[in-house]
Amino acid sequence: MLALKAENISKQYRLGEVGTGTLSHDLNRFWHKVRGKEDPYFKIGEANDRSSKGNSDYVWSLRDINFEIEQGDAVGIIGKNGAGKSTLLKLLSKVTKPTTGKIFTNGRIASLLEVGTGFHPEMTGRENVFLNGAILGMTRKEIKRKFDEIVDFSGVERYIDTPVKRYSSGMYVRLAFAVAAHLESEILIVDEVLAVGDAEFQKKCLGKMGDVTKGEGRTILFVSHNLPSILQLCKKGILLEHGLLKESADISTIISMYTHNAESEDIIPNSNKDVYLKSFKSYTEDDLESNLQTAKNGVLEFNIYSNKNLKNVKIGIGFNDDMGNRLFTPFSGHFQKMFDLSIGENTIYCTLDNFPLKSGKYTCEIYIGDNTETLDYYDKGLIVNVKDNFTLEKPDYSQGYFIINQKWTNERK
Template sequence: MLALKAENISKQYRLGQVGTGTLSHDLNRFWHKVRGKEDPYLKIGEANDRSSKGVSEYVWSLRDIDFEIEQGDAVGIIGRNGAGKSTLLKLLSKVTKPTTGKIYTQGRIASLLEVGTGFHPEMTGRENVFLNGAILGMTRKEITRKFDEIVDFSGVERYIDTPVKRYSSGMYVRLAFAVAAHLESEILIVDEVLAVGDAEFQKKCLGKMGDVSKGEGRTVLFVSHNITAVKELCNSALLLEKGLLINQGDVNKCIIEYQKNNEVKFFYDYSDDRVKLENEKILVKSFKTEPINGDMINIKSGILVTVSFMSKMEDVDIDLSFLLKNSHDLTVMSTGLMLSNNKDSQKGDYTVTFEIPPYTLNEDSYYFDFFWGVNRSDIAIRTSIFGFEVHGMQNQFGEIIKSPGVLFPKITHNVDYQKM
């Protein structure tokens, strides 16, 4: 049974304006409408790319989005900042209307889009629970039945009769989430607001959303940049990029695609790249990965990682460390290497190679956090944009082969130095 369905929804904004902007634009739209013609401003506008200035004053925050969500699904909505995630949630929550397209929903929707959504600052926490519940379409009897459970979950019992304007942002979000999660709506929509809470409360919220979805059969839509949380909670995902839906379905595939599109470079050469990774101490010249065995990186090939950089310093100690993370932002490996130990480093070019043994990594996308340390304390440069992809392999029965993994794999290093 469908809980949500979006058909060709788009949302257009005019930069610097509220609504459609000017009376002349509204009259032009009306004139086209009475003549049975299409809105003329739907033919113009640019994708929502914040990194470029653009030439049009119209921007498509979302464009031609289609998807269906089954009842009881937990769906993660992922993408970079500005991809259109929050706009999509506002459309689904009926906070704003789509410019084009239709949205069909089955049942009541409880949404938590901003800290303290639907709260009145002059009213107490108790009064706001009843107010927010009424806004969500609940009867007073329903709210009363759930009230003690809401207050207990929020952890703000001592302040429940205090005006919420005196609450911290963490207390706000605790009470707001407790109301939205416990009242009996069929669809729960949660934006990134959980980032306001502490780690213990975030874990508690994720557990509650899991119960709502798996135990109570309600539908959850969850926006977060915490890829690990999305992986744990959701069974499917929507991946947005510049207002377009570029992938949907299996949560693991969407996460891998997101990581690949998140400016991760699988090969880098500063001489032909428009972005140079450097500061006053280090210039990264190149990065590449290649299989040790065979012509494709897979779980049995092993991986040779080569990093070339130029040091602009001398008579200091330099060390290079890295963390290897998977597409779920989990660290799977780390290592370090002292390039000089007696403050005897020289200016010049260094090439460092790492060998990752075969049968260490599973099929996934991986990326590095590199740390160049100076005199054991000053971080010269840190970057998270280098990575590689490990391809899967199948056995004779068509099953994906899993790597046994190595808890402490032996990583071999090699350093080549060329004086400047």
């Protein structure tokens, strides 16, 4: 049974304007409509490519999107910043209307698009739980039956009778997610908002979303830059690129397509920090243009920007499998190797002898810190490619992740 269907949906915005434009433009649209002609502004406009300067005031945030989602599916929506992911969720949640096309839904929708979506700041947490439930079409009896479970999951019991305007962003998102996940809607839509919570709560949320799809048969649409989380939760995926639907397929295929041109140097720096990771590269020591290769020396190159002079900085990088399990973590602190950072760009290299991982794609998390605090932590789905380097028989990869140098002989020395 279908839960959602998008039929040729598009969303157009006019830059610098609220709505679709000026009064003269709206009258022009109306005049074309009464004469049975196409909207004149549909013929103009450009794709939403933030990296280039356009020539039109009209931008298509989404263009001609078609897909179907079955009941009980967990679907990851993937794409770079500006690809149209959040716009698509707003259309599906009916927060805004498509410029063209139609959306068909089967069941009640609960959405969590930003911190505190649907909350009234002057009302208490308790009152907002009942308000959200009523908005979703729940009866008071249904909400009361779930109330204790919601509060327990959110961890804000002590503040449940406090106005939510006094909540921290973490408390906000905890309660908002708990409401959306526990009330009996058929479709749950979640944006990157979970990034506000701590790591423990994010893990708890992923577990709950897995439960509602597998155990309760509810449909989930999930946007995140955290690829291990998407792999863990979702079976299917949608890839957006500049407002266009590039592919809809199983999640492994979608992630493979996304990472093909978005590998080790595709960093989104958090430049509001004093110290942040600006770029990262990985390559084989004797071939600067190649990927890391199994059993050959590999180089990890970190470009770090600092707004002040710092001493005793440590760097670490964790390699994870496609389920988010940590495989190994090269860390300068293990070898008492500290670095002094000067104002501006700083480049640090780590050479790994006989790189041990088998061929494949690995997600990485990068840590930068000193003896007192974490200066930057990058965990936004960074992908590192590893290639084979075998001239003889390939190893059986079903036997694990690691390949180590070995010497075999029939003589004991």
